[in-house]
Every structure is written in C-alpha cells, then in structure tokens.
Amino acid sequence: MTLTLNTQMKTTLSSISLALLTPMAALANDAHHKPATAETSTAQSAVIEQGSKLFQANCATCHGLNLQGTSQGPTLIGVGAASVDFQVGTGRMPLAATGPQAEKKPVQFTAEQTFALANFVASKGPGPAIPSERYLQGDGNVATGAELFRINCAMCHNVAGAGGALTQGKYAPSLGNIEAVYVYEAMITGPQNMPVFNDQNISPQEKADIITYLRYLDETPSVGGFGLGNIGPVSEGLFIWIFGLGALVAITVWMTAKSN
Numbered sequence: 001m002t003l004t005l006n007t008q009m010k011t012t013l014s015s016i017s018l019a020l021l022t023p024m025a026a027l028a029n030d031a032h033h034k035p036a037t038a039e040t041s042t043a044q045s046a047v048i049e050q051g052s053k054l055f056q057a058n059c060a061t062c063h064g065l066n067l068q069g070t071s072q073g074p075t076l077i078g079v080g081a082a083s084v085d086f087q088v089g090t091g092r093m094p095l096a097a098t099g100p101q102a103e104k105k106p107v108q109f110t111a112e113q114t115f116a117l118a119n120f121v122a123s124k125g126p127g128p129a130i131p132s133e134r135y136l137q138g139d140g141n142v143a144t145g146a147e148l149f150r151i152n153c154a155m156c157h158n159v160a161g162a163g164g165a166l167t168q169g170k171y172a173p174s175l176g177n178i179e180a181v182y183v184y185e186a187m188i189t190g191p192q193n194m195p196v197f198n199d200q201n202i203s204p205q206e207k208a209d210i211i212t213y214l215r216y217l218d219e220t221p222s223v224g225g226f227g228l229g230n231i232g233p234v235s236e237g238l239f240i241w242i243f244g245l246g247a248l249v250a251i252t253v254w255m256t257a258k259s260n
Contacts, residue, residue: 080127
C-alpha cells in the first residue's frame with residue numbers, strides 16, 4: 001500500500017513539474033529566436049538599401065528609378081535575383097555599348113555589391129532566386145546530363161559546349177570553365193536569346209546533371225587528340241584539306257626537287 005502511494009505521488013509531482021517547465025521552455029525558446037529574426041530582418045533591409053543606392057547610381061538611367069524600364073532598357077520588375085546575379089556577375093551589365101547582345105566583360109562590381117543589387121531587384125517583385133548550393137556541386141549523373149544537353153542545348157551551344165553563331169550577329173557563348181551558378185541561372189532566366197528552362201521543363205536535379213556534364217567536359221581531355229576548337233566536322237575537314245593536302249603537295253615537290 002505504501003509503495004503504491006509513493007509511486008502515485010512521484011507520478012503526480014513529475015506531471016506538475018513537466019507542466020510548469022513546458023511553458024518556461026517555450027518562453028525561453030521564443031526569447032532566443034526573436035532577436036535573431038529581428039537581426040536578420042535588419043541585415044536584409046541594410047542589404048536592400050545598399051542595393052537601392054547602387055541601382056540608382058549605375059542602373060536607373062536605362063532601367064528607370066522604379067525598375068519600370070525605359071526606351072533604353074527593359075523593366076526589371078519580376079526578373080528575380082538570379083537574373084541580376086547572372087548579368088552583373090558575368091560582367092554583361094552594366095552594358096558597355098549597344099549591340100546585338102550584351103558581351104561578357106570584366107566584372108564591375110564586387111560579390112557583395114552584386115548580392116545587394118540582386119536582393120534589391122528581388123524585393124520589387126517575385127522572380128527566379130539564386131540557386132541552392134546543393135545543385136552546383138557537379139556530382140550529378142553525367143550520362144543524364146549529356147543526354148539533356150544534347151536535346152535542349154547542343155543546337156546552339158554545340159554538343160561539346162563550344163558555342164556557335166546565331167542570326168543577326170548574335171551567338172551562343174562557349175560554356176567551357178563557366179561557374180556552375182551562372183550555368184544554372186542562365187537556364188532559369190533565359191538571358192539574351194536563350195529560352196527559359198523552368199523547373200517544369202528541366203527539374204533542378206536535371207539542371208544539376210547538365211552542370212555535371214559540363215564539368216566533365218572541362219576536366220576530361222579530348223580522346224581524339226587536338227579538338228580544333230570543338231566546332232564540328234566542317235572545321236576538321238577543312239583543316240585536313242588545307243594542311244593535310246598542302247603538306248602532301250609540299251613533300252611531293254621537295255622529293256621531286258631532291259631527285260633532280
């Protein structure tokens with residue numbers, strides 16, 4: 001009987017202690033998280049403010065103070081952080097001169113400034129975000145990536161990613177040694193003449209596979225020897241006709257002259 005009463009008392013005391021401690025733990029947890037949320041919000045506001053100043057000084061002339069666009073530049077409302085990170089991070093923006101398409105050139109802004117600009121533009125309207133690092137590691141399926149690249153990209157960029165000419169002075173750039181984040185961002189934003197490949201067209205994992213294939217091309221030497229720029233059989237055939245036959249003619253002339 002005594003043992004049963006002691007057990008009941010212990011159970012009751014434990015329940016009371018748990019009931020008292022649970023609200024205290026919840027309050028402590030809230031107290032711990034609220035300052036972090038406030039600090040994060042303040043830091044984000046500071047980044048956006050920095051981006052706003054950079055935008056007004058460097059971009060507003062063409063794109064408008066409110067990102068509405070002008071006769072010299074398109075609207076940036078809804079293009080997302082990924083588009084800004086790609087265009088500014090690769091040096092295509094600010095535009096050096098008008099032409100068929102924006103040329104890649106030395107980057108004008110630091111990584112911190114590019115991040116601020118991207119966050120400012122993203123704050124004005126929803127759009128594609130900068131991709132997660134998990135899709136940029138180059139550890140996907142090479143075979144799947146190669147097949148996807150041949151189906152969706154090779155007609156412009158060449159099966160080896162060497163690039164190629166388009167119409168009206170435009171071109172698809174080479175994809176050799178391009179940072180993975182810019183490859184991914186190009187797929188989800190469709191810069192220049194490139195179509196947009198959203199997640200319904202090509203899933204994030206499939207994009208990671210394409211990045212893996214491109215990294216494989218960068219790291220694997222050509223099994224056929226000197227690639228001649230990897231621009232296809234036309235250049236290779238032309239090389240043989242000009243240099244191969246030219247060498248044969250030269251050797252023939254030399255042997256004839258020597259025998260005489």
